[in-house]
Amino acid sequence: MSPRSKNPELPAETPNPFRPTFGASPRFWAGRKAILEGFSEALDSPVGHPDRAMLISGTRGIGKTVLLTELEDIAEARGWISVRGIGGAGMAEHLINTAIPSHIAKLNPQAETRLKTLGIAGLGRVETELDPRYGQLQPVPTVETRIRQLLDYTSGSGVFIAIDEVQDAPSEDLAAVAQAFQNLIKDELPVALAFAGLTVGTRDLLDLPGTTFLRRASAYELGPLTADDTMSLLASTADGSGIHFGNAAARRAAEASYGFPYLVQLIGALAWRVTKDNANSEVTEAVIEEILKEAIDTFGSQVHRPALRHVTDLQREFLRSMARLGREEQSIGEIAGLLKKTTTGISRIRAALIKQELIEPSSHGHVRFTQPYMAEHLLAEPRTRYIQ
Template sequence: MDRIQNPFSPGAGTPPPELAGRETILEQAGILLKRVKAGRPEKSMLLTGLRGVGKTVLLNELERMALDDGYRTTLVEAHEGKSLALLLAPHLRRLLFDLDRIACAGDRVRRGLAVLRSFVGAIRISVGDVDIGLDIEPEHGTADSGDLEVDLPEVFAALGEAARERKTSIALLIDEIQYANTTELSALIMAMHKVQQRQLPVVMIGAGLPILPGLAGESKSYAERLFNFPEVGPLPEHDAFRALQEPVRAAGVAFTPDALREIFRMTQGYPYFLQEWGYQAWNQATATPIGLQVVFEANARVAERLEANFFRVRFDRLTPAEKLFLRAMSELGSGPYRTSDVAEKLGVQIGKIGPRRAGLIKKGMIYSPSYGDIAFTVPLFYQFMRRAMTVFPSP
């Protein structure tokens, strides 16, 4: 088998050769984009799911769809501990300059730049020095209060009015949106609320961990009326088989049914893992069809790569106390886990594990699927923790 022709591409956000099992989300996004472009109100989207299910891949595909529909787009990745306002400002500047290049700038485009200049000035005061190269007088009294929940809606409204003037639409795509703090998430929700009230041609499509709907609801009770929250989960068996079989068919290769079933059993349908197993099985095979023995032989290499590239990079960011917490979780099985059971495993009172629990949620390692429960955000992480147990003491 020619390794150069290997169709699989495991990687962070790398598009798979076959985007299987996401037709409903793509259809829903297509309706959103076309309705907003036509001037009809429609809920924006916040995709939710664990690590490795393909949220970033979907965001990239949705940006491509928006561009095909004539949208001006920008894709932002939120970061832990970094101001969302600082991240957004240069992207909003680029969008407004993009609108400026469509034709001679109209009043709304010039006003949008002035409002953004005011916003940047307020950011400089509140979070420190920032310069995004706007040589324009600010619009004093607009988006310059220093209160993000007041200012960001003004900026989004000015952007939407500029887009409507230029007869185009804007798609803002934000990845890892769970890293936005409460104020930032509230400001985003309020900004989209203002945009929808004025029926401006702006959509927001975000992606984040399963805690996102709860965070949005806690931030603003009307969030569920502004956004749909499609869940991006593992693929069912038939879609997982398609994600493996269709790419190799183009090269005249096939997996045997036993091989497909074994890969599905090992991956539980998680797209990143499917790509990794498909990639290694192709490289291990010497001829078609790719059979069960080839999959068995590929397992060791897959495990090695997953530990180095998927699990270990997250594990190494943790403090010793956090590692003990996750070890206690893993010893209780696959989850979800009662917080009280984890405390009992650690031999401490439940009230004493709150800071560790909160820190792990903030780092995106665990989430709370329901009251009193916690679970890993990384698929199969409990198995990795069991293999890593010799690295640190028992709880």
């Protein structure tokens, strides 16, 4: 476990030390030491260190966004500029026209750029930019030219580009960012890049035209925290708050969280609050049991519900059949039986759900949910009746 780069000490009037909020860094880290140390070393090393380009993957709720935030903190502590992009339509355009220019404006308020659009008869619309430093018309900016402009104002430090939710980004936008990074590295400029997303999405990234060089980047797939790391994290986070976790409570919390960082923070926050409200100083195993339903319900609304937003009715029924069967893994044959279909007839549904990383193959002929408490969420979810 490693302390955060920022001061972890609590203020005199102690608030809840746990942070079950997406993207908010915890007070202490556990289980991700190799990534944090590798990135720190990369920024302190000459251009060419493999950890200056990272591919971070994992299932929902495993801590990818929080890890990007910590990498940004590490970069900024060294004087680097961090620019965040979120996968989705217009990601590259946002970097070019909003995210990077906003940093340029902060570093040099006089560096005001104006976009000009010229209509040329017979040729359609040709866009150019007026560069205020030279008073000349320049080609429309790209991700690469914008980063080069930003580097002009960084006083010798560097630029770190962090792209989250890569599975939702247009392939041409991801290729543009990757190609820009490759060209900047060829020129030995101080840049670093991290892509984060669901495992399938980051693997698909490597097959895009212009991104094959990323196969040489450092690839990390985030797995659940170990029970020991989880217990240590709970103890360290609560330390100094006037409330501590008993060994039995920490062990039960580790077991109930399945090592998912968001769930660890959520269980810790709820248990800490109940213990404080009861004017006690030790979180007990009974408190963990008391808050577990609320933690599961919150995890469902914050993690499972968004993940299920785009599933079809047939896919949802497949998942509900898995939930009704119970057990850690479910037989494809039994799922097909509940759906009154053949195993061949549900193969496409199975493949689509695996691609969405809602389920994963386990043993031969079996699948399981990729996240804890998905079954509980599906069984509690109200069913819609369709009327014709």
